[in-house]
Amino acid sequence: MRVLTDTNIFILREDNSVVSENLQNLLRILNKESVTILIHPISKAEIKKDKDKDRKKVSLSKIETYPLLESPPNPIGDNEYLTVVGKPKNSHDINDNIILYSVYKNAVDFFITEDRGIHKKASKLGIEDRVFTLDEALTTFEEMFKEFQPPYPPAIAAKKVYNLDVNDEIFDSLRDEYDGFDEWFIDISKEGRDCWVHFNSDESIGAVLIYKQEDDIIELKDKTLDKKKRVKISTFKAKKTGFKIGELFLKLSIEFALKNNATEIYLTHFSKPDDHLVELITDYGFSYVGKNRRYEDDVYLKELNPSKEDLKHLFDSDGPVKVAKTFYPHFYDGTEVNKFIVPIRPEFHHRLYVDYKGRQTTIPEFSNEFIIEGNTIKKAYICNSVRINMNPGDLLFFYRSHDVKELTTIGVVEKVFIDKNKEDIIKIVGKRTVYTNKEIEEISKKRTFVILFIMVFHLPKSIKLEELKKANVLKAAPQSIINVTDKYITIKELGDINGRFTFD
Structure with a gap:
């Protein structure tokens, strides 16, 4: 997704106001979702004309980290467009028409500006739903990229990893299995990694599942799995047994992945003989795909968007119950x-x-x-x-x-x-x-x-x-x-x- 941003939006960052805070929140959302934020070359040229050298320097520093829209379309010769937007009154009006033309010609998906004149022109062109004020952009993109949280029982809490006690007994076995566990825990805490956790009555951890969304390759010992939008279950541990917490965590993870449009969900695990976790996840469609190249633990992956052919093939060979389990919730x-x-x-x-x-x-x-x-x-x-x-x-x-x-x-x-x-x-x-x-x-x-x-x-x-x-x-x-x-x-x-x- 490509979002063109007017420089007047960035200049507002100089003010200590709610608008500035909204912009920070908007940029955080767009950066997290790897949305490309662009500046139109004409907007940058306008700033360079500012006679106030100090203000110009500050303004340019605000936009230097963002790429310019490459080879932007020019409305010269597009009489239909120019007729709708109207005859320009001054050079500023001309520049507005050129910038808006990038939206009109689909060089970008959306445009964010506080210029009311541009919004009026966008309405005349019928592209008003793609031209936002800052507040509209924040509201729209918050909703668009909202992370879905599946409903979970009160005994489970959604937490940030940095709110967990790394010295809790539940992490002892993981510390034994993974060299550098404590360093890893610090790293994922800094990332703001999420988890679901059950606390015992003494506030110790009875069960925890740490997860993250990612869009990256998976490096195995003998092959590499292509980049896809996946949910990785980083840690899946239940010390409290007999309460079917494993099934609950699995259900929450799959529902979270589906609602957040992931195509696969996977975890890594040092498998043991008669491994209960392996039995559980393979019963619901996780398959062994190889060993992790770095740690040599086993990687298990579940496809969340099986083809109709895959579903039918399993149905023909093993029947509808096997389909419901393996490709749950299909x-x-x-x-x-x-x-x-x-x-x-x-x-x-x-x-x-x-x-x-x-x-x-x-x-x-x-x-x-x-x-x-x-x-x-x-x-x-x-x-x-x-x-x-x-x-x-x-x-x-x-x-x-x-x-x-x-x-x-x-x-x-x-x-x-x-x-x-x-x-x-x-x-x-x-x-x-x-x-x-x-x-x-x-x-x-x-x-x-x-x-x-x-x-x-x-x-x-x-x-x-x-x-x-x-x-x-x-x-x-x-x-x-x-x-x-x-x-x-x-x-x-x-x-x-x-x-x-x-x-x-």
Whole structure:
């Protein structure tokens, strides 16, 4: 992206004012995103005409670090353009017309100026959406380059690395594995590197994931991976076990990468025999691609934009469940799988989907406690239902009953169990379920339906019961699981499901 900047913007930096602060923020954003900031040669020539030598020297010093727009187009001979902008009144007007012509002819993407006359001309030309004041530019680029943060439970905090204690026990093993760990920690602190962290009750670190966005090559021992926009998981460590924090971190990382338009996500790791982390990440599509050239640790990478051909190839060889795991959160939604609406009571929805919009946080969560089943990607749902022909790969649309009365979430069936006793159900669901032993005992007194599934994501647009009825998807609020295969296209449209994540 190329942004032309009027020199009057830079001259404002001399003032100790809010405008100057806004410019500093704008430049920080543009520099971080590697946006090319350009100065028009005529703008520089105008400064050189300043008779105040001291002011001229200062002004020129403000723009010397920015390149000039190369071979800028000249409007001489473009009668249509000159007619619209009007006859120039003076040399300053002529220069404004030449500078604005660079936007008009698409030599640059945007132009930032405080000159109201230029803004009026831009409006006449129909390019006013590409010509900003400083405040407009700051607002626009802040929104354009805003880093998306996925919703995370209260037990997780988003922190800067420099706010962590480098001497915390959780870093001891990393210090043993990596020579120069402390120097590296200082470097990433200076970078302002981000992390997600869980603190124990004594303020020690129970789990931490340090990450960064990058656009660089990956140097392996035997090859080099091309430059791409990636998210690198620099550190992935959980000392606190049994809470499915690994799955939670993985979910947050993938969602963060997707929302910030990364094409791949990767991490480096010194693998060990029976390595739990390797088992976890490979289950969700991370593949070993080689050894890091510098440290010789293993590099695991996940493709976030698989082609339809890759998805179909895996589907043909291993089926829809393998697709949902390997290319999570992509899924197969073609005719070979059925689609079901599954009603779920608010109290169970609350525990199963801790990141759902508008959810009220519980008191234990404020004390850094986890709702374990809320951390998982693989979840379990138990209900009393009539016998339904449900198979692995089928799609589930969870309908939150009683209060909001809307379809909220998509899942892919992994396994289905019917008519199991309490002991068997407990063994099957493990820590995936939202139900207590007592609740399982009560449910298992009737015909029991146990569904193990992979949560894909919440619907971009939840679908209210009234919408479902109006679209003839439902006649009334569902009381049990309903097959809606023939209504899926309608649900897909109403829920604004992005076809990027589906294939048939």
